[in-house]
Amino acid sequence: MSDAAAMxxxxxxxxxxxxxxxxxxxxxxxxxxxxxxxxxxxxxxLGPSGCTMILGPNGSGKSLLLKLLHGLIKPTAGQIAWGGxxxxxxxxxxxxxxxxxxxxxxxxxxxxxxxxxxxxxxxARLAALLDHVGLAHKAGQPARLLSGGEAQRLALARxxxxxxxxxxxxxxxxxxxxxxxxxxxxxxxxxxxxxxxVVFVSHDIGQARRMAxxxxxxxRGRVAEHAPAAAFFPEPxxxxxxxxxxxxxxx
Amino acid sequence: MQSIGEAFTLALQLVLSGDADLIxxxxxxxxxxxxxxxxxxxxxxxxxxxxxxxxxRGRNLVLVVMNALMGLxxxxxxxxxxxxxxxxxxxxxxxxxxTPTAMIIAQTILIAPIVAALSRQVLEDLHAEYAEQFRxxxxxxxxxxxxxxxxxxxxxxxxxxxxxxxxxxxxxxxxIVGGNIDHLTRVMTTAIALETSKGDLGLALxxxxxxxxxxxxxxxxVQTVRLTATRQAYV
Numbered sequence: 001m002s003d004a005a006a007m008x009x010x011x012x013x014x015x016x017x018x019x020x021x022x023x024x025x026x027x028x029x030x031x032x033x034x035x036x037x038x039x040x041x042x043x044x045x046l047g048p049s050g051c052t053m054i055l056g057p058n059g060s061g062k063s064l065l066l067k068l069l070h071g072l073i074k075p076t077a078g079q080i081a082w083g084g085x086x087x088x089x090x091x092x093x094x095x096x097x098x099x100x101x102x103x104x105x106x107x108x109x110x111x112x113x114x115x116x117x118x119x120x121x122x123x124a125r126l127a128a129l130l131d132h133v134g135l136a137h138k139a140g141q142p143a144r145l146l147s148g149g150e151a152q153r154l155a156l157a158r159x160x161x162x163x164x165x166x167x168x169x170x171x172x173x174x175x176x177x178x179x180x181x182x183x184x185x186x187x188x189x190x191x192x193x194x195x196x197x198v199v200f201v202s203h204d205i206g207q208a209r210r211m212a213x214x215x216x217x218x219x220r221g222r223v224a225e226h227a228p229a230a231a232f233f234p235e236p237x238x239x240x241x242x243x244x245x246x247x248x249x250x251x
Numbered sequence: 252m253q254s255i256g257e258a259f260t261l262a263l264q265l266v267l268s269g270d271a272d273l274i275x276x277x278x279x280x281x282x283x284x285x286x287x288x289x290x291x292x293x294x295x296x297x298x299x300x301x302x303x304x305x306x307x308r309g310r311n312l313v314l315v316v317m318n319a320l321m322g323l324x325x326x327x328x329x330x331x332x333x334x335x336x337x338x339x340x341x342x343x344x345x346x347x348x349x350t351p352t353a354m355i356i357a358q359t360i361l362i363a364p365i366v367a368a369l370s371r372q373v374l375e376d377l378h379a380e381y382a383e384q385f386r387x388x389x390x391x392x393x394x395x396x397x398x399x400x401x402x403x404x405x406x407x408x409x410x411x412x413x414x415x416x417x418x419x420x421x422x423x424x425x426x427i428v429g430g431n432i433d434h435l436t437r438v439m440t441t442a443i444a445l446e447t448s449k450g451d452l453g454l455a456l457x458x459x460x461x462x463x464x465x466x467x468x469x470x471x472x473v474q475t476v477r478l479t480a481t482r483q484a485y486v
Binding site: 067070072091092095096098102104105106114115118142143144145162 | 388394483486
């Protein structure tokens with residue numbers, strides 16, 4: 001593998017590896033900023049398929065957990081293993097869509113082309129990708145003039161252009177109108193149906209009910225509950241989750 | 252010695268008649284300073300980009316040095332280049348002293364730090380916005396640098412302009428290494444200095460007017476490009 005990395009000039013992480021990326025095992029995951037503990041000895045197992053919704057009140061560590069799992073930040077303590085590999089080794093086989101899409105100062109098409117090119121993927125896929133997210137008619141427009149929903153669809157298309165095995169979504173539909181939310185959910189559901197493992201952070205309980213195969217409920221930097229969606233929504237087992245679903249303040 | 256009014260009249264006549272000497276001087280000025288700007292950008296932009304996206308020990312020291320070099324006195328640069336290019340200097344065998352090439356070298360040394368330091372600032376701000384996305388995409392350092400340079404292209408145009416402005420307006424370095432030789436190394440600034448000391452204010456003023464017009468014109472052009480880019484949210 002190191003030879004291949006040297007030949008292609010790509011970082012080790014970008015080299016396709018044969019080892020499966022799933023399941024995920026995280027043990028004793030802890031993240032501290034100075035005196036503040038944001039992730040507190042968290043254990044998590046994710047199976048090979050489906051859509052996991054990560055729910056939890058503000059400050060429960062949802063977004064940071066995604067970044068830890070994706071290998072963007074290092075935990076203070078604890079282990080993460082993706083099919084036995086550390087997060088940094090599989091980052092390139094995963095994609096993360098941020099709450100606020102970071103788009104290049106180029107056209108819509110150029111934003112996608114950039115990723116296809118940097119990954120050495122077939123650039124002829126561009127049109128199909130744009131079509132898939134309903135942006136074919138905006139291909140030549142400046143990406144940063146897109147509406148919020150369009151920008152997020154472009155970010156999704158860019159994530160899908162990397163052919164991720166795991167797709168992380170960090171509140172991708174926060175502050176979008178209902179039609180945009182449904183459009184994005186449809187694209188994500190398509191990806192899941194094609195075998196992409198989806199890990200979705202959301203605040204929208206309705207969205208969680210529509211999308212989730214299973215739910216991970218975070219509270220104070222720990223997993224308070226991890227259950228199939230069919231069991232979680234009718235009968236949450238933890239007090240914090242019950243309060244959250246009932247719209248009570250969770251502290 | 253002429254009165255200011257006479258000098259202005261003469262200056263306008265020279266400009267409007269397209270005086271051959273005047274044109275030669277202006278073209279050499281542009282050739283030297285544009286070449287220096289281009290080379291300084293080739294060196295300064297990648298350096299600025301690398302420093303912008305890298306974290307290493309001694310980075311703050313590098314930043315202090317880069318910023319300090321922005322204020323290099325032209326005469327000191329001229330003297331250093333002179334010492335290297337003079338017949339007894341280490342590069343004397345090249346025979347470059349008192350040639351336009353020597354002037355380009357001196358101006359490049361003068362403005363490359365300006366391009367590097369200013370572009371570092373521009374690119375660091377942009378990188379703060381892009382860094383996490385780039386890490387998620389597993390871009391190599393070189394891919395990141397390329398993307399930053401391209402996406403900051405309109406801001407970097409202004410950086411290049413700052414370098415060109417400094418180069419075309421300086422007199423200290425080019426007069427030392429160029430020698431202000433007529434028809435060979437005489438540029439606008441050195442000609443203005445010479446003609447003023449000779450009392451030939453007409454030619455000096457004519458060159459001064461052209462220098463100002465060039466500065467205004469280049470700035471206006473860059474501003475127009477930037478405004479167009481801003482409308483497309485590319486800045």
